[in-house]
Amino acid sequence: MSTTTQTQFKHVSYLWDEKKAATLNGDEVELLIYRSNLLGADLRLTNYGGGNTSCKAMAKDPLTGKDTEIMWVKGSGGDIGTMKRNGLAALYVDRLRALKNIYRGVAFEDEMVELFNHCIYDLASKAPSIDTPLHAFLPFKHVDHLHPDAAIAIAAAKDGKKITQELFNGTIGWVDWQRPGFDLGLKLKQCLDENPGIRGIMLGSHGLFTWGHTAYECYINTLEVVERCATYLSENFGKRAPVFGGAKLNSLDKSTRIAQAASLAPILRGFCSSQTRMVGHFTDDERVLEFINSKDLDKLAPMGTSCPDHFLRTKISPLVLALKPEENLNDIKSVKEKLLPAFESYRSMYRAYYDKCKHPNSPAIRDANPVVILYPGVGMFTFAKDKQTARVAAEFYINAINVMKGAEAISSYTSLPHQEAFNIEYWLLEEAKLQRMPKPKSLSGKIALITGSAGGIGKAIAKKFADEGACVVLSDNDETRLHDAGEEFKKQYGRDTYAQAFLDVTKSDSIGDAMTTASLAFGGVDIIVNNAGLSISKPLEDHTEKDWDILYDVLVKGQFLTTQAGVGVMRKQALGGDVINIVSKNALVSGPNNAGYGSAKAAQLHLSRLNAAELGADKIRVNVVNPDAVIADSKIWSSGWAEGRAKAYGVSVADLPAYYAKRTLLNEIILPEDIAQACFVFVGGALNKSTGNVLNVDGGVGMAFTR
DSSP: OOOOOGGGOSSSOOOOOHHHHHTTTTOHHHHHHHHHHHHHTOTTTOOTTOOEEEEEEEEEOTTTOOEEEEEEEEOTTOOTTTOOGGGEEEEEHHHHHHGGGTOOOGGGHHHHHHHHGGGBSSTTOOOOOTTHHHHHTSOOSEEEEEOOHHHHHHHTBTTHHHHHHHHTTTOEEEEOOOOSSHHHHHHHHHHHHHSTTOSEEEETTTEEEEEESSHHHHHHHHHHHHHHHHHHHHHHTTTSSSGGGSBSSOOOOHHHHHHHHHHHHHHHHHHHTSSSOOEEEEEOOHHHHHHHTBTTHHHHGGGOOSSHHHHHHHOSOOEEOOOOTTOOOSOHHHHHHHHHHHHHHHHHHHHHHHHHHOOTTOOOOOOOSOSEEEETTTEEEEEESSHHHHHHHHHHHHHHHHHHHHHHHHSOBOOOOHHHHHHHHTOHHHHHHHHHSOOOOTTTTOEEEETTOSSHHHHHHHHHHHHTTOEEEEEESOHHHHHHHHHHHHHHHOTTSEEEEEOOTTOHHHHHHHHHHHHHHHSSOSEEEEOOOOOOOOOGGGOOHHHHHHHIIIIIIHHHHHHHHHHHHHHHHTSOEEEEEEOOGGGTOOOTTOHHHHHHHHHHHHHHHHHHHHHGGGTEEEEEEEEOOOOTTOSGGGTTHHHHHHHHHTSOGGGHHHHHHHTSSSOOOOOHHHHHHHHHHHHSSTTTTOOSOEEEESSOOGGGOOO
C-alpha cells in the first residue's frame, strides 16, 4: 500500500481517500470518475471544463458476448470536477485505433470526429470529444490530460522543450504545438515509441499528458509531475528579474477599488453590449493586480494566451484601459468619450485579425467586443452572454496570468500565433458546438433588482425572472429572510444566477450599496422592480403621524429613490431598461380604514406615470402591476393589516382569502406567482413598445378598472 500523503505536496492538493476508493470495488470506470473529480477539485491542476481523463478496461461486447477492450473518456463539453458516469463517452479501442487506416491527413481532421460515432460501445454515451484519439493511441490503462498553470508555463516558454528535458531528466516527452485532433493522437504515440519508459508528455503551449496502470498510480504520477513544475517555477520567481518587470503603479485601496469598479462597470457593459447584451464579472484578485500594475503589462497583454482552452474563453487579447486608477468617473460623458476610441480600436483590431486569418469556409465574424478588460490599479472585468461564462473567462485569464508569470520567470513567454489562434476560435467543429447550444431564454443577458424579494411577491418575481434566464439581485431589509432566500436560490439556480443585498429603501446609501452589488456582480442593472412595502389599516382617528411617515417613506420615497438610483445605472449603460412598480388596486379604489395606505399607493401610481413620461427618451419603460389580496408568504398578512381589513369588512381573519376571492369577477384567489407572470409580460419582449401602463392582477375588481 502506498504511503503517499498530502504532506509530500506543497503546490497541489493530495485528496485521495483509500477508504473511499476501496468502496468502489475495483470498478475501473468508477475509479476514473473518482480520480477525475479529485483532479478537477484543484484548479491548480486544471481549469473549469478543461482537460480530459480516461481509462481502458475489458467489458462484454453486447453482440458477441466476448470480452473486449473499451475506453471511457470524458465526453464533449464536460467538466472533470463534476463529471458523473453519464458524462463519459465509451468506445471500442480496436475500432478507434483502426481509424488510422482510413485517416487521410491533417487537411481532413474534421471528418474523423463523425467517425468516432462508429466506435461507440455504450449507446447512451456522451458525444466523444475532439481529444478522444489523444487517449486512444496511448497504451496505458489510465490517462490524464490536464492544463496545470505550472506545466503550461513551461510549455509556453520560449525554450520550454529544453527546460522540460532538463527538469525531468528525459522522463517527460515533448510534442510541439498542434491543434487537437487525430494527428496529434498519432504524434503522442510516436513520442512514446521514440522515448520508451517516459512518464508523461508535455504539449507545447498546451498542457500535459500523464498516465498509470491503475487509477491511483495515474493520480500520483500527475500530482508529482505538476508539483515538480510548480516547485521549479517557485524557485525561479524573481531570480532572473522582478516579477513582470516590477510594479509600475500601486493599486488603490480596497474600498476605493470597489467604488471605482462599481462606477465603471455599467459603462463598460454598455460598450461591450453593442451587439449582444452582456453580463459582467469583476475581480481584484491579487494575481490580477500584480499583473495589471506591472511594467510588463504593455508587452505581455497584447500577446494573448497560449493554451487553447484559455484562448477560447478570453479572446485574442484583452483591452487595457488608459484610465488613471483614480479617474473621476462621475463625469459619465467625459469617461465615455475617453473609452469610445479604445473600444473602436479594439473592434477594428479584431476585424482585421478575422479578415487576415479567415479561410474560405470560416464561420461569419463573431462579436468584435473584448471579453477581458484590464483597469490598472483597480482590477479585471470580463463580459459574456451569461454570468457563469463571464466568471469562467476571468478564471481562465488568471490561469493565463499564472502562465505568463511562470514562463517569464524561467525564460520568455510565447503565445499562440494569430493564425493558430484563429484556427481554434473559428474551427468548424467549435462552430458546430456553438450552433447546438440551446437558444437564449427571454431574459438571458438581463439583470433584475427586486426590492423586498426575500419572500412573497418579490421572491416569486425573482424566481420567474431567473427561470427565464435573468440574473437577479435579491434585496430585503430582513437579514434572516434574505439569507434564507439566498440559500434557496443557490440550491435551485446555482451561484451565478443571483446576488443578494441588504436594502432599506428609505435610505439612499443603502440603495446605493445595492446598486454597487448589482454592478460588481453582474455589470449593472436592466430591470428594477419596486416591490418593497408595508400596510397599515386604521380608521382616520387612529392613524398616527408615525404611521403616515413610514407608509410614505417606504412606498413613495422608497420607489422614488430606488428608481432614481436604478435609472442612473441604466443611463450609464445606454441600453434602455424597465421599471416595474408593484402598487395595488387600492391606488384606484376607495375603501374604509385606508387613508394612509391607499393615498400612498395612489402616489406610487401617479409617480409611475410621471417617470414613464420622463424616461421614454432613454428607452426606459415604466409600468405598474396592481395586485390585490396576495396573502401567501406575505409579511404584510402576519402584521396587523389582516386584522384591520377583517374588521373593516366584518369577517374573520381566517375568512379573508375567501372573502377577497368572492368579491372578484373571476372568483379567484391571487397568488404571488400570478403577480410574477404579470411582471414578466412587461419585460419578456412582447411589450417592448409599451410604457405607462397599469395591469391589474386582482381577479377582476370592477371599481379598480382604469377606464
